[in-house]
Amino acid sequence: MDHTGAKxxxxxxxxxxxxxMTQDHKLDAANRIVPALVDALARNPVLSDRVRFGLIDFADEARVRLPLCDLLAPGLQLPVLAAHGGGTSFAGAFTVLRREIEADVARLKADRYVVHRPAVWFISDGEPTDRGTIWRQAFEDLVSSPAFPNLVPCGVDRADLGVMGSLIHPSTGPKRMSLYMMEPDFSPAAAITGMQEILVSSMIQSGYGLANGGTGTILPARTALPAGIRQYDPADFV
Incomplete structure (x- = not known):
């Protein structure tokens, strides 16, 4: 099939x-995210020609659980997330993510698609267990890659505000991203569900924006955020 010019x-x-993540039903909430994306795309099937989705999980190491794909593809089997380690390796996550993005973008361009800047939603409930120099170098390698993504960090439970805020990318310019954090004393599982709603909204808005000549990731309006979620902009960390 000729995909020349398709965005x-x-x-x-x-x-x-x-x-x-097994505590307080956080992993149960996380397992509802991808089915919610599938349901949203099923209600907006025209967008299946505009967006692709990939899933990576991480603990002591990072794993590709769903290679970049069309979520409405017939017979697609959705993975079930399960805890697999006590560590929280941000370095592993960023390294695997960079490898996948570079390979996926190269493959899609070879198929003659016009590939827009990838959008990454990074959800964690804690601080990295790698040394700071290691995970920060892995992050720098990711965001300095020619295929660097728009990265939207999302923190729940014991995630550190300063660490998560440092992951916003781009943090300057007209297309800067934001951070979403759980409000203090809110339910972590409910916060993950709220972040699911934000991700679904962003995917749908961005997909329609692309269909109408837009060029990238659209985040929902601050006034439309679910309960228990606070949005931070890069200027909040200056």
Whole structure:
């Protein structure tokens, strides 16, 4: 099939599955995210020609659980997230993510798609267990890659505000991204569900934006955020 000129926007979900995610029903909430994306695309099937989705989980190491794909593809089997380690390796997540994005973008361009800047939603409930120099170098390698993504960090439970805020990318310019954090004393599982709603909204808005001549990731309006979620902009960390 000739895809010359067809526009695609890749979305990736990179999610923490360390043992702490088994507490307070956080992993149960995380497992509802991808089915919610499938349902949203099923209600907006025209967007299946505009967006692709990939899933990476991470704990002591990062794993590709769903290679970049059309979520409405017949027979697609959705993975079930399960805890697989006590660590929280941000370095592993960023390294695997960079490898996948570079390979996916190269493959799609070889198929003659016009590939827009990938969007990454990075969800964690804690701080990285790698040394700071290691995970920060892996992050720098990711965002300095020619195929660097728009990265939207999302923190729940014990995630550190300063660490998560440092992951916003781009953090300057007209297309800067934002951070979403759970409000203090809110339910972590409910916060993950709220972040699911934000991701679904972004995918749908961005897909329609692309169909109408837009060029990238659209985040929902601050006034439309679910309860228990606070949005931070890069200027909040200056």
């Amino acid at each position: 695609l926007l890749p979305f990736y979900l990179v999610i923490d599955v360390s043992w702490s």
